[in-house]
Amino acid sequence: MTINVRPARTAAEEAIAAALEASIATEAGQGRIAELRRAARDAFLSHGLPSRRVEEWKYTDLRAAIRDVPNRAPAPGTVEDLEAAPFVPAVPNAGRILFVNGVLSRAGSDFAALSEGVTALPLDTAIAAGDPLADRINALSPSRYDGPLALNTGFLGEGVALRVDAGVKAARPVHIAHAFPGSEAVSGFTRTVVVVGEGAEVTLVETFAGRDGVAYQSNHAVELVVGDGAVVNLVRIQEEGDAAFHFGTLMLELGREAKLNLFALAQGAALARYNVYGRFEGTSAHAGIRGATLARGRQHSDTTLVIDHAVAGGESRELFKTVLADDAHGVFQGKIVVRRAAQKTDGRMMSQSLLLSDRAEMDNKPELEIFADDVQCGHGATAGALDRSMLFYLRSRGLPEKEAEMLLIQAFLGEAVEYVENADLRDLLIERISGWLEKRAA
Known part of the structure; x- marks a missing residue:
């Protein structure tokens, strides 16, 4: 006889479960979206917050780290929009979409400034109108349970849906800014859905920043579909306040001969985790995924990615640099998976860390899972002082x-x-x- 022992829920898990139930009871929506939210709630009730017993979370124990969960913020007003300004970096020549405390600020956003051929809709509008972009929600979700992503889906509602028409070369970057300017701790759950048409090209910039000393929680997920022959340049700048918790997820699908260039800078938050789930669905695609982490004090910053080569001829390059001072803790977990059909795959992964203190700690875990026999793949990790x-x-x-x-x-x-x-x-x-x-x- 097998006995499955589940640990009792923590106070934070109880609070999250109650908030999920209340949110779904009042704003679940209808049809597929309601089903997604309920499924995410059920998954959270079954699994809870991930702990060190879960291999992917052995270095970032959320069950121990999260002691309480702030309430979600109401819709921003004029005062909040103005207060957000110092936390929004100036991105030259960009059309801006602004979220304040996890809520879309229509007054602070400039949808009209987007390039011709780039369409942006508030996520709730896209859902209510039955726009095809809403059908992409959760289509790229990983099969394995992901706690922060389950919460993002359970509280689904705030966000933006972007479409770049086929063949469009967007002249202006799209800047999606997330600001937490308030002095009261709140939780924000936002979702961005982006579909880039065949042969199109666009630059996306995500920024995250907030007030120091405020223990807010920011949870954001992106679903990005890059069509055949399309090019996406994505720059992500995470500078959350020094008491914040930040959870980011990128779910990525690359078409035939598609190209992604991603750079992620992380230098904020008391605890931060960035998950990347990338899948090559078209032949001869390319992904360059790079980043830099700078942490000091007692900051904890985790970058975890899984790159899944499902078809032949794909090329991926991952390079992450980490600088740690004082008692900071860095984590890099990277996995390249090469499926049986993915012959001629070329995948390279490297994590390099610079420790500026004897007390700083870096955990590296690069992995390869290769089921094809005609590939070139490699990984490496280094850590050292100046x-x-x-x-x-x-x-x-x-x-x-x-x-x-x-x-x-x-x-x-x-x-x-x-x-x-x-x-x-x-x-x-x-x-x-x-x-x-x-x-x-x-």
Whole structure:
């Protein structure tokens, strides 16, 4: 006889379960969306928050970390929109869609500024109108249970749906900004659905920022379909407040000869987790997935990705750089899966970490699962301190120690940043990294 023992729910899990029940009772919607929300609720009731007993979460134990769950915020008003401004980076020449405390700000968004051929709808509008974009919701969800994603789906409602018409070369980036400017802790659950048509090209920028000292929780998911021959450049800047919890999920599908260039910068939040689930559905597609993490104090930052090569001829490149100071904890978990039919796959993954303190900790877990026999795949991980000989060289040329350290750290991160092709966005990333380094040096 087999006995399955489930641990009692924590206070936070009880609060989340009650909030899910109340939300579904009052705003579940109808048809497929209601079914999705109820299924997500049932999954959460069965599995709860992931703990270190779950392999994918062994380094980021949410069951132990999350002690309470703030209420969701009401719709933003004029005051909140104005307060959000300092937390929204200026993205040159971009059309902006703004979320304040996890709620779409129609006053702070500029849907009319989007390029011709790019359509954006509030997610609730797309659902109510039966727009085909709403049919894509949860279509790319991983088969394995993901706690934060289940909550995002259970509280589904706020978000935006984007369509880029076939053949369109969008002249302006789309900036999706998330700001938590309030002094009261709230929870935000937002969803972005993007469908890029055949042969189209678009640049997407996501930013996340909020007030320090406020224990808000930000949970955002993106479902991105890149059509045959389409190109998507995605830049993500996570600078949440120093007491916040941040959960981000990217679900990605690449068509034939499609191309994705992703860069994710993480340097905010007390605890942050970014999950990437990418699947190659068309032959000869390419994904360049790169990022940089900077953490100090007692910050915990986790990047976890699974790249699934399901068809032949795909190419993926993953490069992540991590800089840890003080008692910070970094996590990188990356898996490349090559299916039996995915011959001629070329996949390379590398995680490199720079530890600026003897107390900093980095956990690396790169993996390969290969079921084909004609492939080129590799992975690696390194962790170490600053090169003392290089530091001595710079100091011998008259540079103060802090400036010498900053130069070496910038050079370390620059290898990943240089893959961002848009010069304005590359400069924005360098500016944000430099700001972090200057604060640390102060």
